[in-house]
Amino acid sequence: MTEPGPAPEGATAPPPPPVIEFHGVGLTYPGPPPVPALLPCDLTVLTGDYVTVVGPSGSGKSTFLNIAGLLDRPTSGRYLLDGVDTGAVGDAGRTALRGRRIGFVFQSFHLLPHRSALENVTLALLYNGTPRGQRLALAREALERVGLGHRLDAVPSRLSGGERQRVAIARAVVARPSLLLCDEPTGNLDTVTAESVLSLLDQLHGEGMTLLVITHDREVAARGRRTVTIRDGVLREREQQHEESGVRT
Amino acid sequence: MIRFRRAPRVPRLTTRMSPRDLVSEALGGLLQRPGRSALTSLGTVLGVGTFVAVLGLTATTSAQIDSTFNALTATEVTVEDTGGGDADDVPLSxxxxxxxxxxxxxxxxxxxxxxxxxxxxxxxxxxxxxxxxxxxxxxxxxxxxxxxxxxxxxxxxxxxxxxxxxxxxxxxxxxxxxxxxxxxxxxxxxxxxxxxxxxxxxxxxxxxxxxxxxxxxxxxxxxxxxxxxxxxxxxxxxxxxxxxxxxxxxxxxxxxxxxxxxxxxxDPAHQDRFGAVPPPDPKALRSSVSNDLGQLFLLLACVCLVIGAVGIANTTLVAVLERTPEIGLRRALGARGIHVTGQFLTESAVLGLLGGLVGASVGTLVVVGVAVAQHWTAVVEPLTVATAPAAGMLTGLLAGVYPAWRAARIQPVEALRR
Incomplete structure (x- = not known):
C-alpha cells in the first residue's frame, strides 16, 4: 500500500523529515465487538505536498483526520510528525505539537461568536507561547494575507460564509504550522465562495504550505497534487488524474 | 512571495499560558454574555452583601451600646444596704x-x-x-x-x-x-x-x-x-x-x-453591710449582642453564599455544555486540559469576585443607610470590607470546580464534530 511521494529523496543536503509519516497506523475501537475504524496503513506526506483525502461518509475519513491532527491516538503503528514520534510523547506534548505544528480548518469554521476576526485569529497564538505583544501584528498580517485586511474588527455574525472560512484559514496559518489540516473546508459554502476559498488554499500551497484536505467532493479532491482514498477503513493512494498545472492558476 | 518557515525542529513539548492571558480570556468569556454574567453573580452579591451588612450592623450597634454605656451606665455604682448579719437590728447602715x-x-x-x-x-x-x-x-x-x-x-x-x-x-x-x-x-x-x-x-x-x-x-x-x-x-x-x-x-x-x-x-468596721453593684463589663455586653442576633444573620449570609455558589456552578455548567465547540477548538489550537480548567475556574472566580465587590458595596450602603436612619455612627470593620470580595471570589472558585473539571474532560474530537 505504500506509495512514495512524488518528490525524490535528495541525497545532496540533509533533507527535512516528511511532515507526516504513517507506519502501519490503524485504529480499532475497543469493546465488544471491536470496531476497526482505520485499518493499518502507511502514508508519507512531504513538505510542500498538497494531499486530498476522499471517501464516502463513514469510511474512516474522520478517524484519519483525528489521528493526523493528533486529536486521537492510533491503536497500532507509529506516526511521526515532523520526525517526532507522536506515540512517544505524553498528552501535554501531543497538545503542544498540535498547537505549534498543525493548523486546523473546519467545515463549520468554529469561530468564537462575539469576538472580532482579529481576536479569533490571535486565539491560535494564545497557547503556543507567542509573546503577547506580537500576537496582534501577526494576526493582522495573517488576515491581510487571506484578503481580509479590511474586516479586522468584524464579528463572525457580520461576515459572509466565505469570509468566515478565510478568518478560520488565517487562524490556522498564523502560527506558521508545518501542516494545514482542512476538514471539508468548502462543505458549508456555495460554489462561487468555495472556489475563492480553494484558490486561497492553492495560494498557500504555492507559498510552500503543506496541505491535507479531507473532502467528499471530487472537484475539491481534484485540486490536490495527490489524492488518497479511504473506503471501509482502507486507505489507498491513486495517481492524480489531472495535470497540476491545469488546476493551479 | 512569502515562504512559510517551518517551526523550530525540536519542539518544546509544553504549552504555557500566562496568568494575564488567562484573566483576559476569562473576561472575554464573561463579556460574551454580560446579562447572564450579572444574573449569575447575583447570588454572591446577596450573600456577600448580607455578610457585610450583618457584620457592619453588629459593629454599629455595639459601638452604639458602647457610647450609651460610657455616658451613663459605665459611670454608675449603686451601693445597697444589706445590713450584713445585723439587718434586723440596724435599719440604716x-x-x-x-x-x-x-x-x-x-x-x-x-x-x-x-x-x-x-x-x-x-x-x-x-x-x-x-x-x-x-x-x-x-x-x-x-x-x-x-x-x-x-x-x-x-x-x-x-x-x-x-x-x-x-x-x-x-x-x-x-x-x-x-x-x-x-x-x-x-x-x-x-x-x-x-x-x-x-x-x-x-x-x-x-x-x-x-x-x-x-x-x-x-x-x-x-x-x-x-x-x-x-x-x-x-x-x-x-x-x-x-x-x-x-x-x-x-x-x-x-x-x-x-x-x-x-x-x-x-464603714471600715462593717464592710459586710454594703453591697456595691458595679456597672456590667462593656466587653461582655458587646459580645452578648453580637452573639445573639449576629450569629443568626451570619448563618443566613452563609446560606445566601451557598445559594450564590450553586447559582454560579449551575450557570457555569450550562456555559460549559454550550461552549463545547469552543473548548474543542481551544484544545485543537494547543490548549491543554489544565488551560481549559483554568479558564473556567477563572471565569467563575471573576464572577464571584465581582459579586463580592458589588455585595460589599451594597452591604456597606445598607449599614450606612440604617445608621443614618437611626442617627447612629456607622461602623464597618475595614477587615470585613477587605475580605468580602475575597470571600466572593472563593465562593466562585469553589462553584467552578465541578464545571471546570467537566470542561477539561471534553474530548476535542467529540467537541469538533458538532
Missing part, C-alpha cells in the same frame, strides 16, 4: 456623713444616700399641694424620697425652676422639697412664683425646685424629694421593705475601682 466620706474618694463625682419613705399605714398618707379640702384630694401613694443633696447631683438633673436643696438644708434639717415634673403637674404646681408648699403626711415642705428631667433614676420625676436628715427626724429610718441605697456617679473608667473601695470608705 449608712453613716450620717456617708456622702462626705464617699465624695472624698478619687474619681467620685457625686454620691448620695436615698430611700423611699413609707407613708403607708400612717394616719395621713397623702401628698398634696394645700391643706384645705379633703384628704382624698391629695396624691395617695405618691413616692416620697429621702435623699442626700449628693443624690440630686448624681442623677444629673435638669431644673425647670428653682434650685436643688443643698448641704445647708440637709445639715439644718429644713422642711424643703424638690418636686419631679410629673408629680408637680399632678399636684397642680406649675410655678414657684408664689412659693408653693407640699404637705406630706400633713407636714408642710417648701418647694424649692422642680426637676424637668434626670439622666438616672427617672422614677424621681414622679417623686417628691426631701432632705434625708429631715425625713429621718420626722419618719425615722427606712423601713425593712425599702432599705436605703446609695447612688454614686464616677469618672469614666473609675466605676469598678470605686465599687471595690466603697464599703471600706463607708
Amino acid at each position: 449608712f453613716p450620717d456623713d456617708a456622702q462626705q466620706r464617699v465624695e472624698k474618694l478619687h474619681g467620685v463625682e457625686h454620691a448620695g444616700v436615698y430611700w423611699q419613705v413609707g407613708l403607708e399605714g400612717r394616719e395621713d398618707d397623702t401628698v398634696r399641694a394645700t391643706l384645705t379640702g379633703d384628704a382624698g384630694d391629695g396624691e395617695r401613694g405618691a413616692s416620697v424620697v429621702a435623699a442626700d443633696p449628693g443624690l440630686l447631683g448624681a442623677v444629673e438633673p435638669t431644673l425647670r425652676e428653682g434650685r436643688l436643696f443643698g448641704a445647708w438644708h440637709s445639715e439644718h434639717r429644713q422642711p424643703v422639697a424638690v418636686l419631679g415634673a410629673g408629680l408637680a403637674s399632678r399636684l397642680g404646681i406649675t410655678s414657684l412664683e408664689n412659693a408653693p408648699a407640699v404637705h406630706i403626711g400633713g407636714r408642710a415642705f417648701t418647694v424649692v425646685g422642680i426637676l424637668d428631667d434626670v439622666e438616672r433614676q427617672t422614677s424621681l420625676l414622679l417623686s417628691v424629694i426631701v432632705p434625708r436628715t429631715t425625713a429621718e427626724d420626722i419618719w425615722g429610718p427606712p423601713d425593712d421593705s425599702s432599705r436605703a441605697k446609695m447612688l454614686v456617679s464616677t469618672d469614666v473608667g473609675a466605676a469598678r475601682q470605686i465599687a471595690d473601695e466603697l464599703p471600706v470608705a463607708l
Whole structure:
C-alpha cells in the first residue's frame, strides 16, 4: 500500500523529515465487538505536498483526520510528525505539537461568536507561547494575507460564509504550522465562495504550505497534487488524474 | 512571495499560558454574555452583601451600646444596704456623713444616700399641694424620697425652676422639697412664683425646685424629694421593705475601682453591710449582642453564599455544555486540559469576585443607610470590607470546580464534530 511521494529523496543536503509519516497506523475501537475504524496503513506526506483525502461518509475519513491532527491516538503503528514520534510523547506534548505544528480548518469554521476576526485569529497564538505583544501584528498580517485586511474588527455574525472560512484559514496559518489540516473546508459554502476559498488554499500551497484536505467532493479532491482514498477503513493512494498545472492558476 | 518557515525542529513539548492571558480570556468569556454574567453573580452579591451588612450592623450597634454605656451606665455604682448579719437590728447602715466620706474618694463625682419613705399605714398618707379640702384630694401613694443633696447631683438633673436643696438644708434639717415634673403637674404646681408648699403626711415642705428631667433614676420625676436628715427626724429610718441605697456617679473608667473601695470608705468596721453593684463589663455586653442576633444573620449570609455558589456552578455548567465547540477548538489550537480548567475556574472566580465587590458595596450602603436612619455612627470593620470580595471570589472558585473539571474532560474530537 505504500506509495512514495512524488518528490525524490535528495541525497545532496540533509533533507527535512516528511511532515507526516504513517507506519502501519490503524485504529480499532475497543469493546465488544471491536470496531476497526482505520485499518493499518502507511502514508508519507512531504513538505510542500498538497494531499486530498476522499471517501464516502463513514469510511474512516474522520478517524484519519483525528489521528493526523493528533486529536486521537492510533491503536497500532507509529506516526511521526515532523520526525517526532507522536506515540512517544505524553498528552501535554501531543497538545503542544498540535498547537505549534498543525493548523486546523473546519467545515463549520468554529469561530468564537462575539469576538472580532482579529481576536479569533490571535486565539491560535494564545497557547503556543507567542509573546503577547506580537500576537496582534501577526494576526493582522495573517488576515491581510487571506484578503481580509479590511474586516479586522468584524464579528463572525457580520461576515459572509466565505469570509468566515478565510478568518478560520488565517487562524490556522498564523502560527506558521508545518501542516494545514482542512476538514471539508468548502462543505458549508456555495460554489462561487468555495472556489475563492480553494484558490486561497492553492495560494498557500504555492507559498510552500503543506496541505491535507479531507473532502467528499471530487472537484475539491481534484485540486490536490495527490489524492488518497479511504473506503471501509482502507486507505489507498491513486495517481492524480489531472495535470497540476491545469488546476493551479 | 512569502515562504512559510517551518517551526523550530525540536519542539518544546509544553504549552504555557500566562496568568494575564488567562484573566483576559476569562473576561472575554464573561463579556460574551454580560446579562447572564450579572444574573449569575447575583447570588454572591446577596450573600456577600448580607455578610457585610450583618457584620457592619453588629459593629454599629455595639459601638452604639458602647457610647450609651460610657455616658451613663459605665459611670454608675449603686451601693445597697444589706445590713450584713445585723439587718434586723440596724435599719440604716449608712453613716450620717456617708456622702462626705464617699465624695472624698478619687474619681467620685457625686454620691448620695436615698430611700423611699413609707407613708403607708400612717394616719395621713397623702401628698398634696394645700391643706384645705379633703384628704382624698391629695396624691395617695405618691413616692416620697429621702435623699442626700449628693443624690440630686448624681442623677444629673435638669431644673425647670428653682434650685436643688443643698448641704445647708440637709445639715439644718429644713422642711424643703424638690418636686419631679410629673408629680408637680399632678399636684397642680406649675410655678414657684408664689412659693408653693407640699404637705406630706400633713407636714408642710417648701418647694424649692422642680426637676424637668434626670439622666438616672427617672422614677424621681414622679417623686417628691426631701432632705434625708429631715425625713429621718420626722419618719425615722427606712423601713425593712425599702432599705436605703446609695447612688454614686464616677469618672469614666473609675466605676469598678470605686465599687471595690466603697464599703471600706463607708464603714471600715462593717464592710459586710454594703453591697456595691458595679456597672456590667462593656466587653461582655458587646459580645452578648453580637452573639445573639449576629450569629443568626451570619448563618443566613452563609446560606445566601451557598445559594450564590450553586447559582454560579449551575450557570457555569450550562456555559460549559454550550461552549463545547469552543473548548474543542481551544484544545485543537494547543490548549491543554489544565488551560481549559483554568479558564473556567477563572471565569467563575471573576464572577464571584465581582459579586463580592458589588455585595460589599451594597452591604456597606445598607449599614450606612440604617445608621443614618437611626442617627447612629456607622461602623464597618475595614477587615470585613477587605475580605468580602475575597470571600466572593472563593465562593466562585469553589462553584467552578465541578464545571471546570467537566470542561477539561471534553474530548476535542467529540467537541469538533458538532
